[in-house]
Amino acid sequence: MIDNPTALERTLLETIPLARAMEVSVLEYDGNRLALNAPLRCNVNDKGCAFGGSMASLMTLAGWGLINLKLGEMQCRADIYVADSNMNYLAPLWDELVAEAAAEPGQSWDDFISDFNRRGKARIAIAIEMTSTQGAGVACRMQARFVAKPASF
Amino acid sequence: MIDNPTALERTLLETIPLARAMEVSVLEYDGNRLALNAPLRCNVNDKGCAFGGSMASLMTLAGWGLINLKLGEMQCRADIYVADSNMNYLAPLWDELVAEAAAEPGQSWDDFISDFNRRGKARIAIAIEMTSTQGAGVACRMQARFVAKPASF
Numbered sequence: 085m086i087d088n089p090t091a092l093e094r095t096l097l098e099t100i101p102l103a104r105a106m107e108v109s110v111l112e113y114d115g116n117r118l119a120l121n122a123p124l125r126c127n128v129n130d131k132g133c134a135f136g137g138s139m140a141s142l143m144t145l146a147g148w149g150l151i152n153l154k155l156g157e158m159q160c161r162a163d164i165y166v167a168d169s170n171m172n173y174l175a176p177l178w179d180e181l182v183a184e185a186a187a188e189p190g191q192s193w194d195d196f197i198s199d200f201n202r203r204g205k206a207r208i209a210i211a212i213e214m215t216s217t218q219g220a221g222v223a224c225r226m227q228a229r230f231v232a233k234p235a236s237f
Numbered sequence: 238m239i240d241n242p243t244a245l246e247r248t249l250l251e252t253i254p255l256a257r258a259m260e261v262s263v264l265e266y267d268g269n270r271l272a273l274n275a276p277l278r279c280n281v282n283d284k285g286c287a288f289g290g291s292m293a294s295l296m297t298l299a300g301w302g303l304i305n306l307k308l309g310e311m312q313c314r315a316d317i318y319v320a321d322s323n324m325n326y327l328a329p330l331w332d333e334l335v336a337e338a339a340a341e342p343g344q345s346w347d348d349f350i351s352d353f354n355r356r357g358k359a360r361i362a363i364a365i366e367m368t369s370t371q372g373a374g375v376a377c378r379m380q381a382r383f384v385a386k387p388a389s390f
Binding site: 095099100101102103105106125126127128129130131135136137138140141142144145148163165166167168169170171172173176236 | 248252253254255258259279284288291294295297298301319320321322323324325326329389
């Protein structure tokens with residue numbers, strides 16, 4: 085059960101080889117917003133800035149991790165899948181990767197949890213942003229929809 | 238200069254640590270369609286099927302690689318950036334990852350190359366598909382737009 089940030093980080097690193105290769109860690113979690121980070125060094129592209137695939141991966145993991153935490157805190161055992169995503173790359177990122185995820189405006193965690201408990205399936209839209217830690221502004225935005233289903237084991 | 242599939246694979250593995258961690262290789266290139274592949278083993282998620290971030294990364298690399306090849310064959314030295322992407326995850330993928338990229342219908346490589354030569358900047362939309370090699374159909378579709386700019390070095 086992923087019901088706290090330490091358990092989330094352990095699960096990411098133990099079960100997803102790419103997360104381990106990216107050296108992903110949990111930076112911050114306040115109950116509604118989850119920030120994951122990863123060093124630039126393992127996530128560069130041919131130009132020396134952040135690789136688009138690393139950005140997409142970290143942002144997807146931030147959304148996935150946030151939903152796992154929200155369900156885990158309510159003792160719901162679920163498998164979370166990303167259904168679709170929309171990414172806008174706004175500027176090259178030349179420093180640490182930090183992805184912050186929160187529910188899209190208008191989305192309700194209460195509705196999501198109650199849907200999951202009642203129907204065994206629930207959907208939620210998450211907004212994820214990657215901002216330069218050196219003050220260079222927003223590098224990338226993602227909107228993604230996720231589906232939660234009962235855990236298969 | 239990336240003007241053939243061997244040079245592309247070498248560049249991916251030498252300059253992008255995540256591509257190395259994913260064990261990406263060039264499967265096929267026919268002049269208009271590029272297929273990259275990666276073993277499931279290094280690209281699983283917590284459920285044992287393909288990780289969404291690995292799928293997004295391989296598909297982005299397939300689009301990026303195709304454009305590099307098309308420009309390289311014309312002796313154009315360019316930096317290629319992904320500008321935005323749209324992904325639909327249709328089914329979990331339980332086998333090898335294979336991403337096939339081709340220009341979106343209605344896009345012209347001739348126009349793209351001539352825009353780049355004339356204006357030093359060009360855009361093109363690429364469609365990328367990931368299909369199960371075990372006959373389980375299309376697992377994921379991506380539409381992505383890329384920008385080519387003069388190489389910075």
